[in-house]
Amino acid sequence: LIGKTLVRTISIGGKNSRLSGAIVETEAYEGRNDPASHARMGPTPRNSVMFGQVGRAYIYFTYGTHYCFNITARSSRQDAGAVLIRALEPIEGIEVMKLHRICDKSYSLTSGPGKLAQALQIGPIFNGIDLTTQDSGVFVEKGPRPTQIISTPRIGITRGVDRNWRFVNLLSKYASRRARIKIR
DNA sequence: CGCTCGATATTCT
DNA sequence: GAATATCGAGCGA
Numbered sequence: 001l002i003g004k005t006l007v008r009t010i011s012i013g014g015k016n017s018r019l020s021g022a023i024v025e026t027e028a029y030e031g032r033n034d035p036a037s038h039a040r041m042g043p044t045p046r047n048s049v050m051f052g053q054v055g056r057a058y059i060y061f062t063y064g065t066h067y068c069f070n071i072t073a074r075s076s077r078q079d080a081g082a083v084l085i086r087a088l089e090p091i092e093g094i095e096v097m098k099l100h101r102i103c104d105k106s107y108s109l110t111s112g113p114g115k116l117a118q119a120l121q122i123g124p125i126f127n128g129i130d131l132t133t134q135d136s137g138v139f140v141e142k143g144p145r146p147t148q149i150i151s152t153p154r155i156g157i158t159r160g161v162d163r164n165w166r167f168v169n170l171l172s173k174y175a176s177r178r179a180r181i182k183i184r
Numbered sequence: 185c186g187c188t189c190g191a192t193a194t195t196c197t
Numbered sequence: 198g199a200a201t202a203t204c205g206a207g208c209g210a
Contacts, residue, residue: 063203064192114203
C-alpha cells in the first residue's frame with residue numbers, strides 16, 4: 001500500500017471533488033497470533049470486518065476522540081488482518097482538508113491516523129465498504145513507486161513490539177511526528 | 185523541537 | 198477498574 005494513493009470523492013456545494021494523498025506510512029495487524037491486534041480474541045462486533053473479505057475498510061473509534069482507517073488484508077493462512085493507514089502526503093483537495101481539520105498547516109493535515117480520517121472525512125459509515133471499486137466514495141489508486149521503505153516496531157502498543165510491522169516511506173516528510181521521533 | 189498531560193468511548197480483565 | 202492501533206494545547210529550551 002505504500003506509494004499507492006487513497007482517494008475520497010465528496011460532494012461539496014453540488015460539485016464532486018476529490019481529496020487524495022499518497023500513502024506514506026502503514027502498520028500491519030494480524031489475527032489471533034498477533035497480541036497487538038484487535039482480532040487477537042477472535043471476532044467481536046467491533047472487529048468483525050477484519051474477519052471478512054479483504055480490500056474492505058475497517059474503521060474503529062479510539063481514545064474516545066478519533067477514528068482510524070484500515071484496509072483489510074491477510075495471508076491465506078490467516079483468518080483476520082488489516083493494515084492501518086498512518087499517514088498520507090496530501091495531493092488533491094488540500095484546501096478542503098484544511099477546512100475539515102480546522103488547521104492551516106499542511107504538515108498537520110494527514111500526518112497521523114486520526115488526522116487523515118478527519119481530513120478525508122472518513123467515519124464509521126464507511127466501515128466494511130469495498131475499497132476496490134470507486135462507487136462508495138473511498139478507494140485506492142495506483143501511485144508513484146515508492147523509493148525507500150523502512151520497517152520499525154508499531155506505534156502506541158505494548159504487546160507484540162518484537163514485530164517490525166510498521167512501514168514508512170523514508171523520503172516523505174509526512175510520516176507522523178511521533179513516528180519520526182521513534183526512528184532515531 | 186520535544187516533553188507532559190487531559191479528553192474520553194470501547195473493550196478487556 | 199485498566200488499557201488503548203491518538204491528538205493538540207501548554208510548557209520550557
